[in-house]
Amino acid sequence: MVVREQKTGVDLAVELCGLMLRTPLIPASGTLSREALGEVEGVYGAMLPKTATPVARAGNPPPRVAETPAGMVNSIGLQNPGVEVFLRDLDAFDLGVPIFISVAGDTVAEFASLCERLADDERICAVELNLSCPNVECGGLAFCAGPASVEEVVAACRAAVSDKPILAKLTNGGVVENARAAEAAGADALTVINTLPALTVDARMRKVLVKGGLSGPAIKPVALRAVYDVSGVVRVPVVGSGGVTSGTDVAEFMLAGATAVQVGTASFVRDPYEILDEFTVYLKESTLSAKELTGALRGVRPVLTGGEDI
Amino acid sequence: MKFYKVKVEEREELGSYTLLRYRWSDGPVEPGQFVMARAAGYPETLDPFLARPFSFYDYDGEMASLLFEVRGRGTALLDLAPTIEVTAPLGKGFRIEPGLGRAALLGGGIGVAPLKILGRRLDAAGVPHDVFLGFADAKSAVVAREFQGAEVATMDGSEGTHGTVLDPIDTLEDYGAVYSCGPNPMLAAVKLAAGENSLCQLSVEERMGCGNGSCNGCVVPVRGGGYIRSCIEGPVFRAEVLAW
Known part of the structure; x- marks a missing residue:
């Protein structure tokens, strides 16, 4: 067993929207079950359970997951017991760190009423809007399909919850424009990025295996680029997400501009404590604190450039 | 999920299947509980990305064994690996009345x-x-x-x-x-x-x-x-x- 000792002399704490997080790691929504909480005590700076919707969702029929090179595609369909049952059972997620709640609705009004429902719950420190879900009023296009709909839903949530930070979780497509729109509408932070649209095919059976979202190390460079670009154009903090699998990955995301970093799929295949441990070693060797990393790449010319201007 | 590295002590080919044995102290409470297993190499390899679930085939208090069929890269590598990474026991098994x-x-x-x-x-x-x-x-x-x-x-x-x-x-x-x-x-x-x-x-x-x-x-x-x-x-x- 790994002894979960706090390394002395390394400052892991970061501040996000006025909340003090004792480490910059946050579980990505939908990747940490109640049953697995015993394995992660001391790892995360905040808790973030699976997305809650207004009423229970059964989720999609199986198969729901498929492995891909250095990643996986999932199509879970937001299976959850609905916000009331979710809140009834929320205390299990109290590990002594701030609790963030991820919400999703079918309409702007549903998003707003979820935020209203959470506004007075003192256990909840922040709300993350899962904007990758389809907006049934816009022909099923995701809420983050464009800046106009991002602005509308974030503004409605902002009006519904005034005294808790709102994080808008964005997908990679159009992320810079959507980030600007979310900030303008009052988001306190941006989570960048959600899974990438992906497909797996069973060639032998000649059918689609899983049509869903790609996560894992395969998407890390895409997510890093999004964090780098977004953090260059907004004032609000960015929470990096996408393929974080090692302590070095955490450092890379923070250097690229993230204030905190979400660990998702990697927690299926590694002990998240090892990721924190590696990050701690990185800080110790660099004689830096966690918060000093954020955005440290800014103003430093990239050594290598690709086929386009950076 | 935390994985533990174990040495493969025995490997036996049984027709289409492979039987692996390794030392393990934390066996199944109920038969039917399972193990997540993969060839050792994480986190350097990252691929295959996910571990695979296998029922405990047998457990005698010291040695655990897994029976599997090579169906893809994950099991192909498991079939060759001198060291594997496992976590167990998981899930709910058969209840005996x-x-x-x-x-x-x-x-x-x-x-x-x-x-x-x-x-x-x-x-x-x-x-x-x-x-x-x-x-x-x-x-x-x-x-x-x-x-x-x-x-x-x-x-x-x-x-x-x-x-x-x-x-x-x-x-x-x-x-x-x-x-x-x-x-x-x-x-x-x-x-x-x-x-x-x-x-x-x-x-x-x-x-x-x-x-x-x-x-x-x-x-x-x-x-x-x-x-x-x-x-x-x-x-x-x-x-x-x-x-x-």
Whole structure:
């Protein structure tokens, strides 16, 4: 067993929207079950359970997951017991760190009423809007399909919850424009990025295996680029997400501009404590604190450039 | 999920399948519980990305064993690895209720795996049982020699009864308990054949992402609607819970 000792002399704490997080790691929504909480005590700076919707969702029929090179595609369909049952059972997620709640609705009004429902719950420190879900009023296009709909839903949530930070979780497509729109509408932070649209095919059976979202190390460079670009154009903090699998990955995301970093799929295949441990070693060797990393790449010319201007 | 590195102590080819043995101190409480396993190499390799779920084939207090079939890269690498990474015991297994009389154990293909340790535990509990094993062909049926007295059927007729695992059986309804593991269509047929009077428990084979309840990827449909996770609420379910 790994002894979960706090390394002395390394400052892991970061501040996000006025909340003090004792480490910059946050579980990505939908990747940490109640049953697995015993394995992660001391790892995360905040808790973030699976997305809650207004009423229970059964989720999609199986198969729901498929492995891909250095990643996986999932199509879970937001299976959850609905916000009331979710809140009834929320205390299990109290590990002594701030609790963030991820919400999703079918309409702007549903998003707003979820935020209203959470506004007075003192256990909840922040709300993350899962904007990758389809907006049934816009022909099923995701809420983050464009800046106009991002602005509308974030503004409605902002009006519904005034005294808790709102994080808008964005997908990679159009992320810079959507980030600007979310900030303008009052988001306190941006989570960048959600899974990438992906497909797996069973060639032998000649059918689609899983049509869903790609996560894992395969998407890390895409997510890093999004964090780098977004953090260059907004004032609000960015929470990096996408393929974080090692302590070095955490450092890379923070250097690229993230204030905190979400660990998702990697927690299926590694002990998240090892990721924190590696990050701690990185800080110790660099004689830096966690918060000093954020955005440290800014103003430093990239050594290598690709086929386009950076 | 935390994985533990263990050395493969023994590797045996059994027809189409491989049997691995490794030292392990934390065995299954219930037969039917499972292990997430992969070839060692993390985090440097990252590929194959996910570990694979395998039922405990056997456990004697010191050595654990896994039975698997090479079906893709994950199992191909596992088949070659001198060291593997495992986490276990996971999930809910078969419940043994000694008062129910004679038990029938039905395994299909690689689904025979949990029946080895189940048979051992039934013996220990004094529960008499019959074992029925079904395979595609004689090559995959080689493992049947590990199950003394088992009735074998093969789909191509190259070994034992020509047909499915159910074909050699007159009726399952006289058994107090029915335990089965195999592909879903087989389990559905076993459930039907078991009738309503026995305690029928089915171990499902689902693809898994995490194995610890987090990803909701390994669900099965339940009666009354919705899905439940085979890694936490299963992989062994009471037959009447399942919607097929």
